[in-house]
Amino acid sequence: MANGCPVTTSRARGDQFERQAERYLLEQGLTLVMRNYRCKLGEIDLIMSTGQTLIFVEVRYRKNSLFGGAAVSVTPAKQQRLRRAALCYLQSKGLNESQQPCRFDLVACEGTNTHWIPNAF
Structure with missing residues (x-):
């Protein structure tokens, strides 16, 4: 807290929306494997x-x-980083993309709306 007011960092806000997205996807029948793989x-x-x-x-x-919203913010460069991180995860589990079906989804939170985009890229 600064001057008695709570400090909201972008990381804390990100964590909040990741938890919201997780709850939403669990309600849709998906199973959580891992959070914040780095x-x-x-x-x-x-x-x-x-x-x-x-x-x-x-x-x-x-x-x-405005400015295209949350979905548009996943640039081709960000998509490439996500693909590389996914390959790293698969390798850490002794898997590869030819033997493990996988996909990339996007959960776009805009204001109070949550949009799930399966197979986003």
Whole structure:
């Protein structure tokens, strides 16, 4: 707290929306595998599963949809970092993309709305 007021960092806000996205995806029937996977190549917010498929989830928040909104904020460069981090995760588990079905989903939080985009990229 600074001057008696709570301090909201972007990391704390990110954690809040990642938990919101996690709850939403659990309600949709997905299973949580891991939160905040980090490796030298990047970070994956959530790793979920459904059936045999691993789902690498990017969670994005924007206060509103001005400037394209949350979904547009996942640039091609960010997608590439996510792919590399996913490959790192798979290798750490002794898997590869040809033997493990996987996909990349996006949960876009804009204001009070949550949008789940399976197979986002």
